[in-house]
Amino acid sequence: MRINQLLFGPAGVPITSPVRDSARAVSYVKKLGLGCMELEFVRGVRMGSYTARQVGEQAEKHGVVLSAHGPYYINLNSQDKAKIDASIKRVLDTARVASMAGGYSITFHAAYYMSMPKDKVYEIVKSHLKSIIRTLSKAGVRIWVRPETTGKQSQFGDVDELVKLSTELDMVMPCVDFAHLHARSNGRINTYKEFCEVLNRIEKSLGKEGLYNMHIHMSGIEYSSKGERNHLVLRESDMNYKDLLRALKNYKCRGVVISESPNIEADALLMKKFYEKLK
Ligand SMILES: [Zn+2]
Numbered sequence: 001m002r003i004n005q006l007l008f009g010p011a012g013v014p015i016t017s018p019v020r021d022s023a024r025a026v027s028y029v030k031k032l033g034l035g036c037m038e039l040e041f042v043r044g045v046r047m048g049s050y051t052a053r054q055v056g057e058q059a060e061k062h063g064v065v066l067s068a069h070g071p072y073y074i075n076l077n078s079q080d081k082a083k084i085d086a087s088i089k090r091v092l093d094t095a096r097v098a099s100m101a102g103g104y105s106i107t108f109h110a111a112y113y114m115s116m117p118k119d120k121v122y123e124i125v126k127s128h129l130k131s132i133i134r135t136l137s138k139a140g141v142r143i144w145v146r147p148e149t150t151g152k153q154s155q156f157g158d159v160d161e162l163v164k165l166s167t168e169l170d171m172v173m174p175c176v177d178f179a180h181l182h183a184r185s186n187g188r189i190n191t192y193k194e195f196c197e198v199l200n201r202i203e204k205s206l207g208k209e210g211l212y213n214m215h216i217h218m219s220g221i222e223y224s225s226k227g228e229r230n231h232l233v234l235r236e237s238d239m240n241y242k243d244l245l246r247a248l249k250n251y252k253c254r255g256v257v258i259s260e261s262p263n264i265e266a267d268a269l270l271m272k273k274f275y276e277k278l279k
Contacts, residue, residue, distance in 0.1 A: 105175070133172065149162060178216065183229075211252065216258065233266075245278065
């Protein structure tokens with residue numbers, strides 16, 4: 001699946017939605033003027049196939065693109081085999097349910113380094129992802145599987161690691177969380193030039209395809225030297241979303257931009273309106 005423009009939407013059912021169920025929230029997202037919505041399976045994949053199909057029907061009817069966020073309890077580098085198996089199952093369940101809803105893309109936080117060398121963790125994550133992709137492919141599930149750039153240095157997932165995984169594995173692409181990159185680098189990656197460096201890095205390895213097939217997360221963010229602390233509303237943070245949107249526009253990026261700010265849909269609309277005014 002490809003998207004021919006940059007769409008903006010909330011991480012989950014909008015706060016101001018009169019209904020709390022995902023299927024009916026889709027039409028509300030459309031009514032707000034937004035183009036996508038992320039299904040939040042962060043506390044577990046509890047959506048059944050019947051609901052997933054209902055959500056998918058509504059998304060198709062209203063032309064809203066769906067993505068999904070997998071559970072937080074995923075660590076493909078756990079020392080405990082049972083935890084690895086459970087992590088793999090959580091990624092598979094996220095992909096299966098999102099695919100039933102006609103989803104475009106799924107994302108998740110792949111692993112922790114657990115004080116191990118980065119290159120070793122990379123190989124472990126890669127081998128598990130490879131088996132995940134194989135299982136999905138055998139089951140006929142076609143959806144982009146995206147490890148996310150994470151907000152802490154103790155977590156696997158910097159831009160280089162994700163770009164490399166994407167070049168080496170079929171159906172794998174990065175989910176670029178710019179707030180996480182900003183927090184992970186303790187306040188860097190927040191200027192037009194630095195945003196362009198991230199996009200250049202993606203283009204260099206993945207080509208234009210990397211820029212035309214993006215899944216982006218954004219929010220304001222509070223951080224310390226250890227990285228991410230919590231998400232903030234954009235205007236109450238130092239996140240330079242305006243220059244990020246300028247960079248995304250100038251590089252002609254396409255795909256989805258999901259707002260994970262505490263006011264989810266308000267910041268999605270703020271970004272969309274600013275982006276549309278850019279020349
Ligand atoms: Zn995330």
